[in-house]
Amino acid sequence: MVSTLEVTLVDGTIHEIAAGVSAGEVIRDAYGRGAVAAILNDQPVDLSTPIEESCTLDQILLESDEGVEILRHSCAHLLAQAVTELYPDAKPTIGPAIEHGFYYDFHMEPLGEEDLKAIEKKMQYFVKQNLKIEREEHTSATLAEMFADNSFKSEIISDKLEDGDASTIYRQGDFFDLCRGPHAPSTSYLRNFKLTSTSQAFWRADSSRESLVRIYGMCYANKQDLKARETLLREAALRDHRKLGKDLQLFHIDEMVGQGLILWTPRGSVVRQELQNFIGEHLRRQGYSQVFTPHIGKLDLYRTSGHFPYYQESQYPPLVERDLMAKLADDDCSCSELANMMGEGDIDGYLLKPMNCPHHIRLFASQPRSYRDLPLRLAEFGTVYRWEQSGEISGMTRVRGFTQDDAHLFVTEDQIAEEVLGCIELVQVIFGTLGMDDYRVRVGLRDPDSDKYVGESEQWEKAEAACRQAAASLGVDFIEEEGEAAFYGPKIDFVVKDVLGREWQLGTVQVDYNLPERFELEYTGGDGEKHRPVVIHRAPFGSMERFVGVLIEHFAGKFPTWLAPTQVHIITISEKHKEYAAKVASELKMIGARVEVDDSDNTIGKKIRTHRKMQPAYMVILGDDEADNDTVSIRNRKGDQVQGIPLDNFMANLSAEIETRNAEQNLVPPQE
RNA sequence: GCCACUGUGGCUUAGCGGUAUAGCACCUCAUUGGUAAUGAGGAGGUCGCGUGUUCAAUUCACGCCAGUGGCUCCA
Structure with missing residues (x-):
């Protein structure tokens, strides 16, 4: 029964x-x-x-988030099956599902692009075979035997399983892998995949351990989703700021100048200058004082701040005076001796500044301060230099020299909350004006297991509480992340995604009790006693380079009128209209518009096509009709056009659009 | 820094052991054209840099520089 x-x-x-x-x-x-x-x-x-x-x-x-994740995990197994079949010496290690796909790490000889194609083909072969994916349970002893020839799997078994515990493997064809599951029932579920790239990874993400070959792939529940992702990636490539930066002549990186060093072209400089003017207006409203400080400072300054001892590897090496250098050379001083002497303060030198705060702090300390002076807000577009690893440098978003829209607010403890809020509001105004609403807020806290931070626990706790409180008062969701703090204090970061889904930290606000302590900053309170101020570091754009890079992608190179490197391109119909074009151009320049004229003898269609590539906010077409009546014909980026607009009218509307920093272009009504 | 891949006129690109394609852009001439390519002609390259192999290297090898995708790192 x-x-x-x-x-x-x-x-x-x-x-x-x-x-x-x-x-x-x-x-x-x-x-x-x-x-x-x-x-x-x-x-x-x-x-x-x-x-x-x-x-x-x-x-x-299958179509649910959990379903696709299982699919991706199964697809990682399929990859491992193909790899072990083609490369019998390859040892599979781990292979999880990730966003959009999966990866699998193997201990094997490095692979090239051709190899990837062959592996993909083999995977497709197994998909066609429609192999059953079957679960088997075994004791840890049996498992240890089954994976005896794979030290990585053996390590997992001995680390994760107690003696006598049972665990599972999944078997498909001749291949089996240690895995908890669950998995798709058979390989035919996995047909919508594509291998994307290979890279090096380390066993257990530890660079002192074995180097592994990681293979990435994407996998979806159905063909449409896979195709959609491929289309998205193709479109993203078209918005890539590195490509657009070249096409639109916004910036240049020169081999001869150096890696990660941005040369701003005239057109790119316009965008940057407009942004700086924009923020400058807000700084004046919020009571900031503009300062300028040099690009270098003595090593001792950075020993005091903590930059030199704590972050030596990510700075350019110190500059040493010529006479001292010559003397050291005469004394046969070795590089390691030199490094030691610098580290211990036996000799001094200068550092390219990795941050602006020490200079601003010394400005604060340059005079006796009273509570009546606070908050003292010092702002500077300060250029800083950091030695990023060569493999990490990329376009404008990860560079070695960059300009922060930096400021340091010297405040009393009572003023922290209000001032932090003021900083955050500034970030929100900026993001709002530019239509960047897809950002997340991150409160960066200490990593409790790391010793890379300066200062006492008690001060950290106070500062972290202040950040939490400020973030909470924002009224938007935020997440706390350990290990994301600056070395001197916690911070509130505004993180945005680029077109490829990579996250970039832009705006940041940081509460710092430590640097005032290290520099022994003081002000006289209302009680006549000496008190220690707190420093708030803040940079709403983060860095001009990274911000403009992200902005290029955000707008796909189509900047709003106020930011567009060239705002109006004037195009003549024929030679007869050169004179009128010159007149219109000069009147537009009088109101501060950025104008270009094309009175070449190309055809009108040709000229429009050519100028479109540079993405001016508007094109103005001038022919007999316009010249005879003092009007213009306007065309926007979408190709909408309107004719017979009186020149005065156009100028007034253009001015208004620029002055209000309108994110939209409204001078041409949309067409049917 | 590590792994893989890439590097040909301003841009996109063909080719490959015998110093090299084509398109766009540029210049000249003709054309005076109303909203996404008028026609003809011309000029422009030490094929990233260096060393080696070879009678001969853009092509092969090695080293360096730079870029791309990741890894690691990221005040």
């Missing part, structure tokens, strides 16, 4: 089944096809799992 079990589905219906019937069968009867796995008593399991007791059951749809 076969016993009968009750299976309760999420919709509340109860199915009576015989013991040993698989979860998949019950689900298929109840919901039809479309599941990739099941949830049995709140545990994700394979569809093939036999039901032995009464239970609750739900399906994981």
Whole structure:
């Protein structure tokens, strides 16, 4: 007599089944096809799992987030199967699902692009075979035996499993892998995948351990999703600020000048200058004082601040005076001796500044300060230099020299909350004006296990509390992340994504009790006693380079009128209109517009096509009709056009659009 | 810094052991054209840099520089 079990589905219906019937069968009867796995008593399991007791059951749809994640994990196994078949010496290590796909790390000889194609082909072959993916349970002893030839898997087994514990493997064809599952039922579920790239990784992300070959792939539930992702990546490539920066002549990076060093072209400099003017207006309103400080400072300054001892590897090496250098050379001083003497302060030198705060702090300390002077807000577009690893440098977003829209606010403890809020409001005004609403707020805290921070615990706690409180008062979601603090204090960061989904920290506000302590800053309070101020560091753009890089992608090179490197391109119909074009150009320049004239003898279609590439806010076309009536014909970037607009009218509207920093272009009504 | 890949006139690109394609851009001439390419002609390159192999290197090898995708790092 076969016993009968009750299976309760999420919709509340109860199915009576015989013991040993698989979860998949019950689900298929109840919901039809479309599941990739099941949830049995709140545990994700394979569809093939036999039901032995009464239970609750739900399906994981192939098209759901959880379903696709399982698919991606199974696809990682498929990759490992293909790799081990083609390269019998390759040792699989780990292979998880990630956003959009999966990767798998192998201990093997490095692969090239050709190899990737061959692996992909082999994977497709296994997909066609439609191999069953089957779960097997084994004791740790058996598992240790099965994976004896793979030291990585052995390490996992001995680390994660107690003696006598059982765990599972998944088998497809001749291939099997240690894995908890669940997995898709068979390889034919995995057909919508594509291998994307290879890279080096380290076993357990530890660079002192074995170097591994990582293979990345993407995988989706259906063909449309895969195609959509491919299309998105192609479109993203078109918005890439490195490509647009070249096409639109916004910046140049020169081999001869150096890696990660941005040369701003005239057109790019316009964008930067407009942004700086914009922020300058807000600084004046908020009571900031503008300062200028040099690009270098003595090593001792940075020993005091902590920059030199704590972050030596990410700075350019110190500059040493010529006479001292000559003397050291005469004394046969070795490089390591020199480094030691610098580290210990036996000789001094200068550092390219990695941050602006020490200079600003010395400005604060240059005079006796009273509580009446606070808050003292010192602002500077200060250029700083950091030795980023060569492989990490990229376009404008990761560079070695960059200009921060920096400021340091010297405040009393009572003023922290209000001043932090003022900083955050500034960031929000800027992001709002530019239509950047897709950002997240991150409160960066200490990593409790790291010793890279300066200062006392007590001060950190106060500062972290201040940041939390400020973030909470924002009214937007924020997350706290350990290990994301600056070395002198916690911070509130505004993080945006670029077109490829990579995150960049832009605006930042940091509360710092430590540097005032290290520099022994003081002010006289209302009580006549000496008190220590708190420093708030803030940079709403972060760096001009990174911000403009992200902005190029945000606008796809189509800057709003106030930011556009050239705002109006004037195009003549024929030679007869040169004179009128010159007149219009000079009047537009009188109101401060950035204008270019094309009175060449190319055809009108040709000229429009050419100028479109440079993305002016508007093109103005001038012919007989316009010259005779003092009007203009205007064309926007979308190709909408309007004719017979009186020149005065156009100028007034253009001025207004620029002055209000309108993110939209409104001078041409949209066409049907 | 590490791994893989890439580097040909301003841009996109063909080619490959015998100093090199084509398109766009540029210049000249003709054309005076109303909203996404008028026609003809011309000029422009020590094929990233260096060393080696070879009778001969842009092509092969090695080293360096720079870029791309990742890894690691990121005050």
